[in-house]
Amino acid sequence: MATEAKTPAPRDLTGTKIGVVTSDKRDKTRAVAVDFQVRHPKYGKYLKRSTVFHVHDEKNESKLGDRVEIANCRPISKTKSWRLIKVVERTAGQLEHKTEIETK
Numbered sequence: 001m002a003t004e005a006k007t008p009a010p011r012d013l014t015g016t017k018i019g020v021v022t023s024d025k026r027d028k029t030r031a032v033a034v035d036f037q038v039r040h041p042k043y044g045k046y047l048k049r050s051t052v053f054h055v056h057d058e059k060n061e062s063k064l065g066d067r068v069e070i071a072n073c074r075p076i077s078k079t080k081s082w083r084l085i086k087v088v089e090r091t092a093g094q095l096e097h098k099t100e101i102e103t104k
Helices: none
Strands: 018-021 029-039 046-056 067-072 080-089
Touching: 018 046, 029 067, 029 080, 046 067
Parallel strands: 046 080
Antiparallel strands: 018 029, 018 067, 029 046, 067 080
């Protein structure tokens, strides 16, 4: 009698977020900024806030400026506990990093 190995059902993705890649300099790691709004406790005005997540990108498929969907996962390194699900929207042109210091 042959026993068939049961494959675990894929987990539902809960807590996915959509953000913009702000850095693609490291291998298999992206910095993704996720924007959100929070209401001020006293004045009631909505304020724009942003959080930067370090995301694991196994195939290096996302580039600077792309909109990506990320999901929470087990810790991969000290700061990296998110993984790339898919690239939602690609950037039209090639963006450059702003690392030069202008001198006058």
